[in-house]
Amino acid sequence: MAELIGNMLVAQSGGPTAVINASIAGAVQEAGRHPEAVEEIYGGLNGILGILNEDLIDLQEEKRLAVEGLKYTPAAGLGTCRYKIDFKKKPEQAAKDMDRLFEVFQAHNIRYFFYAGGNDSQDTSLKIHEEAVKRGWEMRVIGIPKTIDNDLPHTDHCPGYGSAIKYAATTVMEVGIDVGSMATDDGSCCIIEVMGRSAGWIAAGTVLAKRGDPAAPPHIILLPEMQYHLQELMDKVRETIAAYKYCVMVVGEGIRDREGREIGADETKRDAFGHPVLAGAAWKLKEFIEAALRTKTRTVLLGYSQRAAAHCASATDAAEAAACGESAVKAAVAGQSGFMVKIVREQSQPYKWSTALHDLREVANVEHFVPREWISEDGFLPNEQFVEYARPLIEGEVKAPIEGGLPKYVVLEKARLEKKLPPRA
Amino acid sequence: MAELIGNMLVAQSGGPTAVINASIAGAVQEAGRHPEAVEEIYGGLNGILGILNEDLIDLQEEKRLAVEGLKYTPAAGLGTCRYKIDFKKKPEQAAKDMDRLFEVFQAHNIRYFFYAGGNDSQDTSLKIHEEAVKRGWEMRVIGIPKTIDNDLPHTDHCPGYGSAIKYAATTVMEVGIDVGSMATDDGSCCIIEVMGRSAGWIAAGTVLAKRGDPAAPPHIILLPEMQYHLQELMDKVRETIAAYKYCVMVVGEGIRDREGREIGADETKRDAFGHPVLAGAAWKLKEFIEAALRTKTRTVLLGYSQRAAAHCASATDAAEAAACGESAVKAAVAGQSGFMVKIVREQSQPYKWSTALHDLREVANVEHFVPREWISEDGFLPNEQFVEYARPLIEGEVKAPIEGGLPKYVVLEKARLEKKLPPRA
DSSP: OOOOOEEEEEEEOSSOOSSHHHHHHHHHHHHTTOTTTEEEEEEETTHHHHHHTTOEEEGGGSOHHHHHHGGGOOSOTTOOOOOOOOTTTOHHHHHHHHHHHHHHHHHTTEEEEEEEESHHHHHHHHHHHHHHHHHTOOOEEEEEEOOTTOOOSSSSSOTTHHHHHHHHHHHHHHHHHHHHHHOOTTOEEEEEEEOOSSOOHHHHHGGGGGTTOTTSSOOEEEOTTSEEOHHHHHHHHHHHHHHHSEEEEEEETTOEETTSOBTTEEEEEEOTTSOEEEOOHHHHHHHHHHHHHOOEEEEEEOTTHHHHOGGGOBHHHHHHHHHHHHHHHHHHHTTOOSEEEEEEEEETTTTEEEEEEEEGGGTTTOOOOOOGGGBOTTSSSBOHHHHHHHGGGGOSBOOOOEETTEEOOOOOOOOBOOOOSOOOO | OOOOOEEEEEEEOSSOOSSHHHHHHHHHHHHTTOTTTEEEEEEETTHHHHHHTTOEEEGGGSOHHHHHHGGGOOSOTTOOOOOOOOTTTOHHHHHHHHHHHHHHHHHTTEEEEEEEESHHHHHHHHHHHHHHHHHTOOOEEEEEEOOTTOOOSSSSSOTTHHHHHHHHHHHHHHHHHHHHHTOOTTOEEEEEEEOOSSOOHHHHHGGGGGTTOTTSSOOEEEOTTSEEOHHHHHHHHHHHHHHHSEEEEEEETTOEETTSOBTTEEEEEEOTTSOEEEOOHHHHHHHHHHHHHOOEEEEEEOTTHHHHOGGGOBHHHHHHHHHHHHHHHHHHHTTOOSEEEEEEEEETTTTEEEEEEEEGGGTTTOOOOOOGGGBOTTSSSBOHHHHHHHGGGGOSBOOOOEETTEEOOOOOOOOBOOOOSOOOO
């Protein structure tokens, strides 16, 4: 391996998680152990967008306690973005962006680049790696996996997922016993909508709240991977209420009907990536149930709270997230580039894991779904195979310091680097 | 005071809270200290509805650890109901119900009756007390306050409220820094809708997430007590985004426009108490903002989670809830009837409180609102007076045991009493 000495740049992208900052902490702390390779440790503000604007900060100016505190602090400590370098849809802009990125890399002698994110961000990492090779700019690029959606391929699971389902399962358990305690002969239904546009990992994870008890909520979990016959679903809700006087249902936002149409889609609106905006699955189902069964139905829409709820984060997840950041730096210093760190499950009981590398070309833009064989035959609940998979991921509690009854999260100082380039055109 | 020896019946009513079970635990444990007065300790399942059906359980059959565990267990451990004995709207049914209740009381020699609930439930307690006097059935009736809405009068605050705002403020803080970390020049808005039909106590309580920092989320808090000019609100959102690149807004479900109309009301639907069903304030405001400001806006609807989230309960709140249950039993054993237990604030810093009694005739059906002088002049945030009031209520963390990464809540055995009466007609 050729020695490479220079500066490191780390940034975050896409929707935050409760533990994405732990990956940054891990990367920064590991970089500090390699003064033979890493000279300065920079952070890019708001992901690629901030790097394009040369908005960089000096992470060695941060207090050590602040960096350590990132391990219990939610959101993106460096800021994040949804900006995509899109060679397919906007080839001219993408080419300009790539030129600008390398101007910034060169101006600040960036030789190590780490990007924590989901599918789109791994794609960005791959493109930057390929461009670096093409342009002959010696720089090592490693992607750090991050997404509550858990839809990255090849990694056993994604940092952020364990905390998301620990929080979601806790909430579903608590709402479930609340609704159960209100249950009288009138019957009632509660629908909890969780994130998951095309992969149902978060919804599926709430099955842990049942602790294996068929009578315990949630009684029905709908995943975007399946297609549901609404009449069969109504029958299932009716049966559940007949048996228990109430029904708690968890739905992923992207669930579809028998014809494959998204139940909660508003096809008239699109987000920055061109995906349809989904926010109405629980509301649509509430209307169906109230009309079909005349059953009082309430909804809960966890929204951003499920990716931000560090007060209920999984210690296993936080440890894995930090390890992914560390492993990324170790791999780069050892000469690797063009890989994503992945989590390898060595065994489920007792749970043992390690990290490894996977070629970014096999990661970018590939989605990983809940396997059909992990879902019950009738499609209404994940089965024991899923439970075995998910159970270890929520173990352990992250303890943030508390001040005045509320978590005391870390805010970085963000000492700005002097800009060396003219503003982005 | 005349000695009164007989059985005790305790029940829960209305929407649960994270700590209503702590009141039951306090009452049951206190009753155990008065064998000279209380012979058997019964629970009524699902409130008045279960008592009408003679669905009673023997709480002395519960394990002591289970009763103690109620102090960290959310929902209504005895079950609850929204059934109302309504002498105004259904006088015949109400008279029949009252006859039946006293048949049950007499069949089981109930001499102590405790009912934990909000406004409607305190009204029920009052009526039962008055009927007992009228019928010459010697029975002592004490109401135990409970409501996350915090809208009972005369008590400084209600058990359940502190935990609701600890959870809501934690969530708003976490969602706030998440949204803030995503903030780029495009601007964004997030609206978090919390419970509160006519009183804005929960929405107001999320101001604690700011920790006094004007730049910190939430930036705007809308209360049902006020009337909002939508154009002024849009201006405020625009200013906030101009200043911080994002805006986090918390809204109570019952917020109203300049003309006093509920912004999120669906006037076509009514709940069991005849109130309009409200669930759309955040959605309506999202539509306004996206149309008026072209700003991407997301919503979070905490729903039942804000009253069930015992994993984030306030230790102060749980202790007060338990003390209210204990005080109710002490008062009744001492000869009192026709009162509600209230919490008296002795001082805010350091926080000191005690319990006292208040005549139920002055409590029932009276709502307590956030005072105008606790809200900023422009109406968009609670002020320092409110903060001083709310701050102590969220102090301390309730620790439920954890098993497999999720809280391990108590489920009562519910040993049924043999029925002595024919079924309810």
